[in-house]
Amino acid sequence: MTDDISKPPEDTPMPDDTVKPSPEPSAVDTDKPAEAKPKVTDEEKAAKIAAAKAKAAAKKAAEENAEPKPPWEEKPVPPERLDGSDDPDVVALAEGVEDAVLSADRFAGDLTVTIPAAKIVEVCSFFKNERGFAFLVDLTAIDWPEREEGRFDVVYWMHRFDDSCRLRLVAVVAEDQIIESVTGVWKVANWMEREVYDLYGIVFANHPSLERILTWEGFNGHPLRKDFPLEGIDTGAAIYPDVYPTGGGPVVKPEQKTEKGEKA
């Protein structure tokens, strides 16, 4: 700052600058453009404004005249969430099963219907038998640990062959809530439900053999829950379930952690 204050008087005589032994050449350099700028502004400003105006006009004209740009050169437009309650399948469900539709929306062409978890088997058999959804494509879950109305979403994604229509069911399940298995409706749900049970710990009632499938028997915790550490847990968890709490828990025991912290 002190340099800046001292400089302006020194700067004005140009020859002096060059003759000077210049103990602070960098400061001189930086000052020069600062002074040079205002000199040009008036003309340049006008020219710039004119140029910008011409450009804008040309752009407008080009936009009006030229064909629309191909979609891959446009900025991508993300899909909007639309109301899906007027879809024939949703209307049929609302009529066929009492109080089944909590909400229905359409996003990126996928229809999603939220239903109460207690009615899952009733709704699924309705869709399979009455609406022709013979094929269960996918069954999975989502973990929302902070959510009040229930921690997990169980997601069913089914397909109808007649008109290649797909539909998603979402059932909200609380952490300690048990949901009915749909293995009686589609056989394929068997392993899918085992996977959800293994990775999320959601229990499916009336499942023929609800065992872990991707992790091993005796594994402690459910890896896809958000509170399960990414680095995993010590495999001792399988042998000492009392040391390592269910649902993952800390990798290092508290006292060890503080020790390490002090060392660092």
Next chain:
Amino acid sequence: MSGPETSLFDIEEMEINFGPQHPATHGVLRVMVKLDGEKIVESKPIIGYLHRGTEKLFETMDFPACIPHTDRMDYVAAATNNQGFCVTMEKLLGISIPPRAAYIRMILAELQRLASHLVWFATHAIDIGAITPFFYNFRDRDEILDLFEEYCGARLTLNTMKIGGVPYELPDGWLDRCRKVADAFPGRIDEYETLLTENRIWKKRTIGIGVISPEEAIEWGLTGPPLRGSGVNWDIRKVFPYDRYDEIDFEIPIGKNCDTYDRYLVRVEEMRQSVRIIQQCLDRLPDGPIMARAPKVLRAKEGMVYGAVEAPKGELGYFIVTTEKGTKPYRCHVRPPSFINLQAMPAMIEGHLVADMIAVIGTLDIVLGEIDR
């Protein structure tokens, strides 16, 4: 199935452990089989030996960083895995890709289908006892892998697609070499067929083995060649066309007798159709950009979206859940075709002999990297 508890047969029944380190299980698949003599009474596949937590990893990575991890799932068909993820992300972000990128993707995906079916052909035949096809298949598969190597530098884990297009322009002369490979293939497929299609041993080992009716196939969620082998005309490329498959002329082969032999015929015919698709793509390959105008940092809206492609093994789906302005998937679930096809295995092999189980594992064309994720 089993008689009274004290019967002689009960004593004869034994449980054996098949795998996980057995070459005919195509990886680390373990099957507990209950045998009555050599007849399978009951079987139970046990999986998870290759579980790497890919879905958990996805949740910690930006969208583009997920793509290399998809390679590692179905490791003999990496290009279609990339394609599935990219197609789903484009659906989520509303990106439409330029035609040249779509055509390059289709060429890569169909080359990958050919390569994957060649591995299936070789291993399926060698499991049943025909060693010769293996040499021919792997010789020809190498040419496809050379094409991949030239394009993106890798032979197996390709990482060859980007959200919004493809990462590289085709190298000089690549199209000619690709055409040469594609033009040579129909003759080669004939050559493979001379080894097996009318082979008496092959027919004895495959006809009437692993029969699954179309209704049962749908009930068990089969997709891909196992479903088409049961006579259901269903292919994602036709039903929900992605990239530019709607502009291409190709047929969906379907089987009649729902057995291993028909699934073999379906896959062989699929290879011919793949060659046809590649040839059409090469003829029509348009000029233009290879990447859409996508932002550098991809931010999604809140929502859930499912996108699927026809992988060599069946319907490969990605279910992606995002939060508002998220740069990472909040949840990314993969619907692996092998996982769901394998589930039907016990139903298909009940009452067959142990040796037929090998044929059924081969005909389902499973890859354990994809099953266990």
